[in-house]
Every structure is written in structure tokens, then in C-alpha cells.
Amino acid sequence: MADPAKCPPLTRASVVAAHSLVKPYIHYTPVLTNTTLTTLASTPQSVSALEGTPWAGQEPAKPKIRLWFKCENLQKVGAFKVRGAFHALTRLVAEEGWEEQGGRERGVVTHSSGNHAQALALAARTMGIPATIVMPRISTPSKIAATQSYGARVVFSGSTSTEREAVVADVIKETGARLVPPYDHPDIILGQGTLGLEMQTQVEEMIASGQGQAGEKTKKGKGLDAIIAPCGGGGMLSGTALSCEGTGISVFGAEPEFQGADDCKRGLAAGKRIESVSTLTIADGLRTPVGAYPWTIIHDRKLVRAMYSVTEEQIKAALRLVLERMKMVVEPSSVVGLATALYNEDFRRLVEQEGGEQGWDLGIVFSGGNISIEALGKMFEPAEKKA
Amino acid sequence: MADPAKCPPLTRASVVAAHSLVKPYIHYTPVLTNTTLTTLASTPQSVSALEGTPWAGQEPAKPKIRLWFKCENLQKVGAFKVRGAFHALTRLVAEEGWEEQGGRERGVVTHSSGNHAQALALAARTMGIPATIVMPRISTPSKIAATQSYGARVVFSGSTSTEREAVVADVIKETGARLVPPYDHPDIILGQGTLGLEMQTQVEEMIASGQGQAGEKTKKGKGLDAIIAPCGGGGMLSGTALSCEGTGISVFGAEPEFQGADDCKRGLAAGKRIESVSTLTIADGLRTPVGAYPWTIIHDRKLVRAMYSVTEEQIKAALRLVLERMKMVVEPSSVVGLATALYNEDFRRLVEQEGGEQGWDLGIVFSGGNISIEALGKMFEPAEKKA
Numbered sequence: 001m002a003d004p005a006k007c008p009p010l011t012r013a014s015v016v017a018a019h020s021l022v023k024p025y026i027h028y029t030p031v032l033t034n035t036t037l038t039t040l041a042s043t044p045q046s047v048s049a050l051e052g053t054p055w056a057g058q059e060p061a062k063p064k065i066r067l068w069f070k071c072e073n074l075q076k077v078g079a080f081k082v083r084g085a086f087h088a089l090t091r092l093v094a095e096e097g098w099e100e101q102g103g104r105e106r107g108v109v110t111h112s113s114g115n116h117a118q119a120l121a122l123a124a125r126t127m128g129i130p131a132t133i134v135m136p137r138i139s140t141p142s143k144i145a146a147t148q149s150y151g152a153r154v155v156f157s158g159s160t161s162t163e164r165e166a167v168v169a170d171v172i173k174e175t176g177a178r179l180v181p182p183y184d185h186p187d188i189i190l191g192q193g194t195l196g197l198e199m200q201t202q203v204e205e206m207i208a209s210g211q212g213q214a215g216e217k218t219k220k221g222k223g224l225d226a227i228i229a230p231c232g233g234g235g236m237l238s239g240t241a242l243s244c245e246g247t248g249i250s251v252f253g254a255e256p257e258f259q260g261a262d263d264c265k266r267g268l269a270a271g272k273r274i275e276s277v278s279t280l281t282i283a284d285g286l287r288t289p290v291g292a293y294p295w296t297i298i299h300d301r302k303l304v305r306a307m308y309s310v311t312e313e314q315i316k317a318a319l320r321l322v323l324e325r326m327k328m329v330v331e332p333s334s335v336v337g338l339a340t341a342l343y344n345e346d347f348r349r350l351v352e353q354e355g356g357e358q359g360w361d362l363g364i365v366f367s368g369g370n371i372s373i374e375a376l377g378k379m380f381e382p383a384e385k386k387a
Numbered sequence: 388m389a390d391p392a393k394c395p396p397l398t399r400a401s402v403v404a405a406h407s408l409v410k411p412y413i414h415y416t417p418v419l420t421n422t423t424l425t426t427l428a429s430t431p432q433s434v435s436a437l438e439g440t441p442w443a444g445q446e447p448a449k450p451k452i453r454l455w456f457k458c459e460n461l462q463k464v465g466a467f468k469v470r471g472a473f474h475a476l477t478r479l480v481a482e483e484g485w486e487e488q489g490g491r492e493r494g495v496v497t498h499s500s501g502n503h504a505q506a507l508a509l510a511a512r513t514m515g516i517p518a519t520i521v522m523p524r525i526s527t528p529s530k531i532a533a534t535q536s537y538g539a540r541v542v543f544s545g546s547t548s549t550e551r552e553a554v555v556a557d558v559i560k561e562t563g564a565r566l567v568p569p570y571d572h573p574d575i576i577l578g579q580g581t582l583g584l585e586m587q588t589q590v591e592e593m594i595a596s597g598q599g600q601a602g603e604k605t606k607k608g609k610g611l612d613a614i615i616a617p618c619g620g621g622g623m624l625s626g627t628a629l630s631c632e633g634t635g636i637s638v639f640g641a642e643p644e645f646q647g648a649d650d651c652k653r654g655l656a657a658g659k660r661i662e663s664v665s666t667l668t669i670a671d672g673l674r675t676p677v678g679a680y681p682w683t684i685i686h687d688r689k690l691v692r693a694m695y696s697v698t699e700e701q702i703k704a705a706l707r708l709v710l711e712r713m714k715m716v717v718e719p720s721s722v723v724g725l726a727t728a729l730y731n732e733d734f735r736r737l738v739e740q741e742g743g744e745q746g747w748d749l750g751i752v753f754s755g756g757n758i759s760i761e762a763l764g765k766m767f768e769p770a771e772k773k774a
Contacts, residue, residue, distance in 0.1 A: 073714045074714055078714065319760075320760055323716050323760055324716070324758075324759060324760065327460045327461055327465065327715060327716040327717070327756040328714060328715065328716065329710050329711070329714040329715065329716060330714070369714040371711075372711060373706075373707055373710055373711065373763060373764070373766075373767040374764075374767055374768075374769075376760055376763065376764060377760070377761075377763060377764020377765065377766075377767055377768060378764065379760075379764075380760040380761055380764055381761075381764060382761075
């Protein structure tokens with residue numbers, strides 16, 4: 001992957017340039033609305049729902065929120081990760097001397113058990129570059145098979161990041177492959193940010209044409225007031241923040257709070273990035289700590305206004321609503337933003353205060369939809385059935 | 388409900404008239420495409436996949452099928468049933484003397500534990516008519532709550548049709564309410580058929596504008612070659628058939644075969660309608676035998692070209708594909724048409740022979756999406772975990 005020093009600057013203009021590179025390879029995913037969920041977001045929580053929460057005894061906030069869902073679960077390989085992967089590889093192919101010096105034959109490598117594995121495999125196959133994906137031996141067979149089905153070579157490792165990185169180092173030594181990290185690189189950040197650009201245009205167009213929010217008064221000719229996006233390694237959140245720089249659109253991040261998965265929120269509070277996290281939150285795409293490059297955008301440049309966290313139960317409740325009412329399949333990581341909009345009184349109070357009578361048009365990023373029926377079933381299994 | 392003798396004739400023109408009545412009340416649901424599923428439908432099954440089926444040892448068919456999905460899972464109340472319910476009630480309200488003779492106060496009644504219950508409840512509330520829904524005592528609490536949430540009065544009965552009809556008779560005696568049956572009535576059939584009209588227009592528009600089948604050559608300026616729809620009571624299938632009369636579009640029906648749920652197919656073979664069925668197929672919307680009015684359209688007028696049936700395993704396999712690959716939540720009844728297109732060699736051979744090189748543009752009706760996460764999880768639970 002390109003030397004970060006030679007990457008485009010981390011600006012909105014670079015996200016626009018990234019979009020023109022990746023657009024031919026990715027789906028222009030739809031932005032959807034849902035009356036039931038918008039109504040629910042605009043209805044105050046009950047006093048009893050706040051019992052046992054940090055907001056117990058407070059008057060529930062009365063925000064007016066119109067939700068716009070960017071459906072990256074309908075993206076190629078079922079997640080936004082193809083944006084960064086295609087951007088990294090189109091930039092790599094254009095790199096001076098790379099082809100001439102045998103870069104293509106040496107290929108690319110990454111370690112991932114999740115969506116980045118399939119995204120890089122697909123992008124590499126599309127661009128005719130051999131890819132090696134290092135996956136923990138304990139990865140689910142369906143994910144291994146999916147990665148292989150895109151033509152990648154899968155090499156197994158232990159589960160800790162030390163073990164995974166050691167195997168990556170071996171692969172690089174053996175093949176000379178270039179590492180394409182999942183989030184902590186400017187090219188990846190700029191690629192993921194392209195979803196923010198699309199969202200801005202799509203919502204503006206939908207509001208202008210009167211589409212999408214049946215029975216709701218939307219401000220004529222305007223667009224989003226804010227976007228809330230999930231934060232794991234922070235590549236997509238920080239890219240989205242770049243895509244909104246200078247537009248007046250506020251960007252917020254959402255994390256699970258389980259077992260300290262809210263490292264970015266805690267890091268912001270402490271003024272220092274938290275570099276390691278060990279959590280088994282059901283939002284399995286968000287178990288990683290925020291990376292160094294994303295941190296410079298989120299913290300140093302203050303392009304993310306605030307971070308919020310939600311409980312496992314709130315994630316499950318939001319997931320149920322999306323599946324049963326919106327009829328969309330998303331993975332748990334996708335709904336932390338929606339859960340914040342529905343259940344986090346700090347966020348809801350902010351919308352009430354800033355949005356007032358007119359309310360906010362709030363963009364929600366559904367980051368991916370890769371979950372098996374079995375995993376879904378298990379997540380909602382009655383407690384007494386769990387071993 | 389209107390005396391059937393006074394209903395509009397069962398023709399395409401009457402479906403068009405029904406559409407103008409119901410359009411203001413319903414969602415114009417999208418038609419979606421999916422590259423993975425279209426590719427799968429256009430790929431011959433493996434020889435080994437046919438082992439143990441009626442087609443064992445045969446050369447697998449090589450049809451070329453482009454799939455177009457009419458998403459009634461995104462319809463109000465999550466199913467096509469609102470079309471018939473709104474049509475029946477708009478016609479009732481317009482009936483001479485109904486209002487003057489106190490018809491509105493007397494209200495409407497039906498018995499249903501499924502989507503028709505919620506559909507009638509919503510339509511009645513929208514039109515300001517009191518509704519009583521007779522539901523079996525053993526109905527799931529969420530379905531009872533959903534029906535009540537639309538403002539209907541729920542009255543409980545036993546589970547057999549005799550017990551349910553007895554309670555309906557009591558309600559009618561007590562209140563003078565008008566019965567709105569779930570499928571066996573011309574007004575219901577004409578209402579359900581409106582989805583067929585929309586599908587025809589939508590696919591024509593999508594083909595004309597080059598949308599929807601990425602990488603696929605579609606015949607320029609044309610539309611659907613055929614539609615395949617689920618058949619339970621047959622109201623929607625026969626209405627869809629009416630909507631296609633004279634258009635040259637073939638209409639097919641699909642049923643589960645489990646425990647004789649394929650009554651319409653068997654009835655056609657025997658030349659006589661089968662009037663009772665007792666099946667516990669997972670496609671729970673398709674457990675009823677085909678009704679007398681639908682039968683006149685399907686059998687007597689031959690407006691449905693053929694019926695096909697699929698196994699429980701084929702239904703589950705198709706359901707998994709829609710959930711995991713298309714990222715859409717549908718109920719099992721929705722996918723019998725897709726399962727036919729993917730797995731039934733009689734149907735696939737027909738498409739190969741009639742469609743040839745050019746193939747068919749095939750409309751698939753996703754009839755509804757009302758299923759809980761728990762029910763989905765249970766359906767795909769490993770066998771050893773089931774009690």
C-alpha cells in the first residue's frame with residue numbers, strides 16, 4: 001500500500017477524487033426511509049423506559065427526527081468495505097513503478113476475519129492482483145468459503161493480533177505482497193468516505209423531489225442536518241467526517257459500550273487514544289480500537305462532534321426493528337447509530353435543542369448486512385435455551 | 388361485503404378500476420432485482436442436486452431467467468392483503484343504502500390469524516368503520532397485539548374453521564357486521580390483482596430505462612414474459628392472472644407440497660377443486676385450500692398456465708438466499724415462486740424451451756414479510772436442538 005506520506009491530503013476534495021476512482025466498481029446503494037422508525041424516533045421515550053439508565057427520573061427528550069438510511073448492507077460483498085479496498089487498489093495500480101517493478105505479481109495481503117477480507121478479495125480479483133488473506137483458524141467456515149470464492153488465498157493464523165501480524169509478516173517476506181490494512185490508512189479512509197458524499201446528494205435529491213418522508217414536513221430544498229455512523233477502527237467514521245467538512249452537516253459516531261468497546265468515546269474524554277480493547281460485543285465489526293489516522297480526524301481536527309454509546313440490549317432492540325418492521329437484513333454493527341437516535345437521551349436532547357420545531361434530517365449509516373440466519377436466531381434465542 | 392352478483396366482472400378492466408380505488412391507500416411497492424439470484428436461476432443445477440428428486444438422472448435444464456421481485460413485504464402491514472381489504476371497503480362504502488341503513492355503525496368482521504387480520508383492521512380504521520377480528524385463542528401474542536394496535540376488536544375462538552365460523556356468525560348476529568372474507572370474494576380478488584398491474588408497468592419502465600439487470604442483456608422496450616405467485620386461498624394468484632389477461636404474460640402458481648398443501652395443483656390434475664387441506668407447512672400463509680371464486684379463474688378460465696410445488700427444504704433454501712444474499716426479510720410463503728424458479732426442473736425446462744437464448748423476464752411476487760426473528764431462528768435451528 002502507498003506510503004501514507006505520498007497519499008492525497010485528508011480533505012473533502014480527496015474524498016471527491018476517491019469517489020471518481022471507485023464509482024465504476026461499487027453499487028450506488030439506495031437511501032431508504034421508514035415511516036414507523038421515523039415516527040418512533042420522533043416520539044419521546046416513556047418515563048419507565050428510562051428507569052435503570054443514566055437518565056432515570058429525567059423528563060424524556062422530545063426530538064423531531066427524520067431518518068434517512070444509507071444501505072451499505074446492499075453494497076457489493078454486503079458492506080461498505082469495498083469502497084476502501086477498491087480505492088486502495090486503484091491507487092496502488094497507478095503508483096509509479098509498481099507495475100514495472102513486479103508489484104502486480106507480488107500481490108496484496110491483509111488480515112481480517114470480517115468484511116474487509118471479502119472486500120479486498122473481490123477488489124483484488126477485479127483488478128487482476130493476487131491476494132492473500134490471513135484469517136484466524138477459528139473463523140466461521142462460511143466466511144472462509146466466501147473469501148475463497150472471490151479467488152483469494154486464505155492462510156490461517158492464531159486469533160490474537162500478534163499472531164495474525166506474525167503470519168502477515170511471513171507472507172510479505174515470502175511473496176513481497178503489499179499490506180492493505182482494514183482501516184488505518186489514508187487511502188482506506190478516503191475510500192470509505194465516499195458513502196458520505198453519496199448520502200448528501202441522495203437526501204438532497206429526495207427532499208427536493210418530495211420523496212421519502214411520507215406525511216412528514218421536510219424543509220424544502222435542503223439536505224441532511226447530521227449523520228451518525230458506527231465506529232470500530234474509525235476508517236468509515238473519519239472518512240464520512242471528511243466528506244462533510246465545510247458542508248455544515250454534523251457528524252457523530254456510535255459505539256457499543258459493552259466491555260469497553262466505546263474506546264473512541266472514552267479516548268475523547270481522556271484526550272488520548274485508547275490503543276487496545278478486548279470486547280465480545282454482538283456488534284462484532286466494532287470490536288477494534290480506533291486507529292491512529294482516524295484519530296487525527298476525529299480528535300485532533302474535531303471533525304466528529306461527539307461519540308455516543310449504546311448497550312447490547314439497545315442494539316438488539318434496534319436490530320429487531322430493522323428486521324421486523326423495515327424488513328431489511330443488517331448486521332448488529334449497523335444499528336448502533338439507529339440505537340443512539342432511538343434510545344440515547346443525550347443525543348435526543350441535543351436534537352431537541354438544536355433542531356427545535358423543524359427537527360433534524362438525520363442520516364444513518366447501515367454499514368453492512370453480513371450475518372447468517374443461524375447467528376441471528378442464536379442472538380434472539382430465549383435465555384433458558386442458551387447453554 | 389357486497390353481494391358477489393353485484394360485483395364488477397372478473398376482468399382486467401375491473402382490476403384497473405380497483406387500482407384507482409386503492410392506490411391512495413397503499414404503498415406503490417418497489418420491484419427489485421438481484422444479480423446473485425438471477426445468476427443462480429440462470430445456472431443449471433448440478434447433477435447431484437437432482438439425486439433423490441423426480442428428476443434424478445436427467446440432464447439439468449439450462450434456462451436463462453432474469454428475476455424481478457415485487458416486494459409486497461414492504462407493503463403496509465407487511466403484506467399484499469391490504470390491497471384486497473381496501474378494495475372491499477371502498478366498494479362497501481360506495482354501496483347504495485349502506486351508509487343510510489347504518490352499515491357503518493354495524494361495521495365489518497372477519498376471521499384470520501394472519502396478514503388479512505391486520506390488513507382489514509388497518510383498512511377499517513382508515514375508513515372509519517368498526518372492525519371485529521375473530522382470532523384463534525392460540526394465535527401468537529404479537530399478532531393479536533398488532534391487530535389490536537390498528538384499533539380492531541379481537542374476539543377469540545377455537546382453532547378449527549368450524550369453531551371460527553361459529554364465532555363469526557355470533558358476531559354478525561350480535562352486531563349486524565358485514566363479513567369480509569380473506570380471499571374467496573370478487574372484490575378481494577380484484578384488489579389483490581392490482582399488484583400484477585403495478586409489476587407490469589414497473590418492469591417495462593425499468594427495462595426501458597436500462598435499470599435493474601446489471602450485466603444482463605434485456606430485450607429492449609419489452610416487459611415481463613411471466614409471473615409466478617404463491618397460492619394459498621388463491622385470491623392473489625387469480626387476481627394476478629386477471630391483471631395479465633390479454634397481455635401475453637403467462638401466470639404460474641406455486642405451492643408447498645408438504646402434507647398435501649399443493650391442493651390447487653392436485654385439483655387441476657383431477658379436474659376438481661380440493662376443498663379441504665390439513666398441513667403444517669412452514670409457508671403458513673399457504674395452508675388454506677384454494678377458494679371457489681379463485682378456482683373459476685385458475686381452472687375454469689385457464690388463466691393460470693400451470694401450478695408447481697416445492698419441498699420444505701427448497702423453501703428454506705430460497706428463504707436463506709433472500710435473507711443472506713438479497714438482505715430482505717420475507718416470510719416463508721413469499722419464496723415458493725423463487726424456489727420453483729431455482730429448483731423445479733419442470734418449470735426450468737419450460738423456460739429453457741420457450742425462452743431459448745433470449746430467456747425470460749420472470750416476475751416473482753414476494754407476498755409478505757411478517758415473521759419474527761425468533762420464528763426465523765427456530766426454523767433454521769440445528770436439528771439436534773429441536774425438542
